[in-house]
Amino acid sequence: MVERGNKMTRQANIIYVNGPVVKANHMEDFMVREMVMVGEKKLIGEIISLEKGLGTIQVYEETSGLRIGEKVQGTERPLSLKLGPGIIGNIFDGIERPLSKIYEKGFKFIPEGMGLVSIDERKSWDVEIMVKPGNILKPGRIFANVQETSMVVHKIMVPPGIKGKVVSAVKSGSYTISDTLAVLNEDGKKCELKMCQEWPIRQPRPVAQRMPIEKLLVTGQRVIDTFFPLAKGGTAGIPGGFGTGKTITQHQLAKWSDADIIVYIGCGERGNEMTEVLEDFPKLKDPNTNNPLMDRTVLIANTSNMPVAAREASIYTGITIAEYFRDMGYNVAVMADSTSRWAEALREIAGRLEEMPAEEGYPAYLASRLAEFYERAGYFKNLNGTEGSITVIGAVSPAGGDFSEPVTQSTKRIVGAFLALDRELAHARHFPSINWLSSYSGYISMLRDWFKQNIASDMIKLRSKMMKILQEENKLMDIVKLVGEDVLPDDQRVILEIARIIKIGYLQQNAYHPQDFYTDLPRQYSMLKVIGKLYDRAYSCVKKGIPLSKIKNEKLFSDIIMMKYNAAKEKSKLFPELINRIDHYYDSIESMYKEGRINES
């Protein structure tokens, strides 16, 4: 806990309270965006605006019980996070207060007036120091390493804006985050380097330069990786009405995507969902390293019943933590579930400030704030020369499931990939319920080379082929809905059959099936190959006039649909075998047909 109140001379008094918005007078000497302590309970707040002596404050805790005339104390700094070892594997509220620590203190329900607790200052860490006196350090330079968890080496960096010559440095050993590790001298000014640094949440951390996006974020989810790929450093929006599986999709991405660090922001969502992550993630193993997934995950929880102003801050807290780990050279993925709740928090505060509302009561700056947030994603060259990325995946909860509402539309304008969840598919229990006609990914062209080098040169081509079949099917379904399937000619019915295989056998993926929850890329490619092969052979048979009833072999078709569940030990053989079976089957019916053993009936 940081006690600064006694040093302060500036003092304001509360004169107005309305929900999370508090106003106080005598605030001439305060700064806009300064963090303040409000009232006797020292609730944490942030100044939004100042007008003459009158300051408007948004308070991050429950304001019930505040009395007129109580004091407001300044802290002389903007709302900032403490960044250092102790973040990974932890769960924080919207302003980085550790919920597990609050629970250990005996609070099953979150009280007000906890003050500014943050990451643990007493815990000691094994630090490997990597500088000597005499070294010249630039901002961002990594000067020490801490093995924070089994999966993350926490690299201790010189904070941005600080540089100089090392005057003294401690030896490698065990230290806490508030111990001084080294002292720098810049033009006679001394500066102590510690394991932790502070950074204001609303200000992006500086980088050397932005780099082009060209690497796939592998998620193991077939519909995403193959059809609507996400990129490291990219952005994605996942809109969907309730019950369409936004949270499950976000959880799947948090579990299986190949980022180094996951920051999961539960913004205005259900308490039980955070509990689920807390219970599940430590038990799940990373497919590559076999370490518990919690060892690379940070949770920010502001559930729907926690104070609304802290919900507004929570996504900035999350992305600031992400930037800090990016600076170490990691690929970070940020899941924000859900940005609509954040937008609603903006709306609620704007309403209490009596600001002029724009569309649906949201403030006019909604779109620009959203853009600012998503623009903190990207692939970067850091100050210290390392490369790191932040991928932002935001869930959107459109009111009434209607995608024309402002949050969905503003998000759609900014993000690079748009994974539209569909209520009809969800009702049919087709999960992930990503609609393949209304979703898109702008990263395909940027990832073309990556796919070519890492998977296969015809991966993108196969994808387009499948997309074409699905689109064709959609057109045909309009007719089928009116006249039934039997009326269509066989060359169109074969498209319906193949589209059915793509939908059931490929797009549907069971998040709870031990074989199906994750499909690596080579397997995805092989599966596509099999379906592509089946389509080619079946289609050419139709063109030769062979009736569909012969072409559709129930056993073959159902084995291809079920291939996703096939846990054959000799993985390498499964798909070539299927391809052989396809060739064998169609060779035989083609030759039978040539010999005239199959007639038109």
Added chain:
Amino acid sequence: MKVKYLKIDKAEGPLLVMEEVKDAVYDEIVDIEISGKEHRIGKVVQIDRGKVIIQVFQGTSGISLNDVSVIFSGKPMEISLSKEILGRVFNGTGSPIDGAGEIYSNKNYNINGRPMNPVARLYPRNHIQTGISSIDGLLTLIRGQKLPIFSGDGLPHNQLAAQIVKQARITGEETANFAVVFVAMGIKHDEADFFRKVFEETGVMDRVVMFLNLADDPVMERIITPRCALTAAEYLAFECDMHVLVIMTDITSYCEALREISSAREEVPSRKGYPGYLYSDLANLYERAGMLKDCKGSITQIAILTMPNDDITHPVPDLTGYITEGQIVLNRSLYQMGIYPPINVLPSLSRLMKDGIGKEYTREDHPNVANQVFSAYSKVQEVRALAQIIGEDELSETDRKYMEFGRQFEERFSKQDFEENRDISQTLDLMWELLRILPEQELTRIDPSLAKKYLRK
């Protein structure tokens, strides 16, 4: 010493405005005495220097600006609780109305509650058997879940809720330690009587706590009624280790009361005139369901809401669906076909079901068979749409089987008597029986090993 103010400056709708008040506390409760006789309760909703806006739960009618006295309590609203509340009936503000006297306790609880720490929560995993096939088989209710019923006017949501109360069995635990908290917001007297009768008939009346704000009671009280009730539920669950089932009806009336107060305060409205904070406000109610790590008790919520004009995209069901862990949607056309309970399983959902069914909880085949029945019944809808155009005789053979599946699903599975109590294995066996109507290659969601064990037996 508490100051008594004898003058107010403005009274309008549910709001009082007073100027030159010293030391007002945000959210505190005030006692308003009218002409020295009647007492009303109000809450401070805004303070602007000396000017204080008070929301009066019983409305301002009959209040004169001069003949009134207002006492500020300095505290948010509290109710006193003890185990004696079981079997009692309270009004919307938590005062007993059954003539059996006050609740005496030295423990007072703030009705606003506090957000549960996600770290302290225990993820709910044990299912509650309701004896209703649609729910047990496809929308399994989990202890500690919040699962609302989305209904419409004239649909049998009350019977359904009553049947759940009657038949609910918490598997694997002693059933003696349960309680029901019943919250009525703006419902009619006969509906409240119906519930009272059901509680009496099933012999659980001494384990029920009722909070009644009926259709002719003051509208503004409705805003505190569920808060009082949930505070009582939290007390029973987390201090008395009881399994509490909270039934809240009707959430739509609650939201309308909230809209009324919001428009009286001239707040910026969002969709359909409801306030922008409707989501947060509803979350403050729904999120009070759940379980805690160090407590044996649990709170399971079944909220009933009537969708205006049967519109599921209306803000009340919409925002509810975003907060609750699923929903049970009742359907008018099913009801008109004589099917009770008229649960349309397709838009319905139980989010916690996935972790509370299967081998360790219900039966190993449950996840697969439920998944397959969902997907088959959704296919039935497509086939029916087609059959309407081209006629059932023109359908392909598989499609005709789907038609048959759909009919039997509704007649044998969904349809159930008010007194009929099916246990979970009966329900699951029935699901397999229905699936046998379909050709086996249509059953793409069934694991081959399970098909062997259950489908072909």
